Amino acid sequence: MSSDLFQNPLRRLRKKGDRRPTVPVKELRERDRRRMLRHFLELEDSDRLLRFGSVLPDEQITNYVNGINFSRDMVFGVYNRVFRLVAVGHLAFAPRDESSTVTEKERVAEFGVSVSRSARGLGVGSRLFERAAIHCRNSDVDTLYMHCLSTNKTMMHIAKKAGMEIHRDYGEADAYLKLLPADPSSVLQEALHEQFAVLDYTFKANKRIAVKWFGKLIRRK
Numbered sequence: 001m002s003s004d005l006f007q008n009p010l011r012r013l014r015k016k017g018d019r020r021p022t023v024p025v026k027e028l029r030e031r032d033r034r035r036m037l038r039h040f041l042e043l044e045d046s047d048r049l050l051r052f053g054s055v056l057p058d059e060q061i062t063n064y065v066n067g068i069n070f071s072r073d074m075v076f077g078v079y080n081r082v083f084r085l086v087a088v089g090h091l092a093f094a095p096r097d098e099s100s101t102v103t104e105k106e107r108v109a110e111f112g113v114s115v116s117r118s119a120r121g122l123g124v125g126s127r128l129f130e131r132a133a134i135h136c137r138n139s140d141v142d143t144l145y146m147h148c149l150s151t152n153k154t155m156m157h158i159a160k161k162a163g164m165e166i167h168r169d170y171g172e173a174d175a176y177l178k179l180l181p182a183d184p185s186s187v188l189q190e191a192l193h194e195q196f197a198v199l200d201y202t203f204k205a206n207k208r209i210a211v212k213w214f215g216k217l218i219r220r221k
């Protein structure tokens, strides 16, 4: 795996000694829906099971992607060097269960994530999770849920590392994280990260257009 998979114009700002590539996590919008579908359809059956709790057929995955409401939920993604969407994190918001003793806030959030096999082990899943958590803080949500199979060792590791409270039940695990309230630094951190990701996205998108254009030019000669 090339360590410059996520190569970006600000890579020199990376901390010394940090061997993992910088991972720009960007908010996804309507225009990314087609690429999201491609990402999910490329997931193998075993990954679909881990991500959705069952091996969803293509048709249901298509319905899921078409049904994502970008004005209610947040979707984050990571594009690689060649402008391919290699990871998607879906942060879905829902009203708090009236009987809940976990939070007094109006809404709670649930996070689901998938990373393409080619981009695993580089910290992408963890970065998406961190981004989702900081977005919750800044949206007055103090409880972030995650539902996964308890055999999902990688996700359990990420959840434990983040300090999540984990409840195991019949092979499934419900984990939740209590979050601190927003403060000026969490707001600034999210805004800066998004600015950086937008810059990275624009750079990669333009590079891809240029490569295509040159390719056409060369073929014409």
Ligand SMILES: CC(C)(COP(=O)(O)OP(=O)(O)OC[C@H]1O[C@@H](n2cnc3c(N)ncnc32)[C@H](O)[C@@H]1OP(=O)(O)O)[C@@H](O)C(=O)NCCC(=O)NCCS
Pocket (backbone or CB within 6 Å): 047, 050, 051, 111, 112, 113, 114, 115, 116, 119, 120, 121, 122, 123, 124, 125, 126, 127, 147, 148, 152, 153, 154, 155, 157, 158, 161
């Ligand atoms: C789970 C998933 C999102 C992780 O993505 P990723 O980008 O590879 O994750 P990261 O690189 O950020 O972190 C992986 C961590 O798990 C650790 N890990 C990997 N395999 C492990 C295993 N078998 N047991 C324990 N820890 C493991 C890594 O060492 C790393 O830890 P570190 O950051 O402390 O070094 C990805 O594997 C995936 O998409 N799986 C299929 C879908 C899924 O399971 N979704 C989660 C349910 S919502």
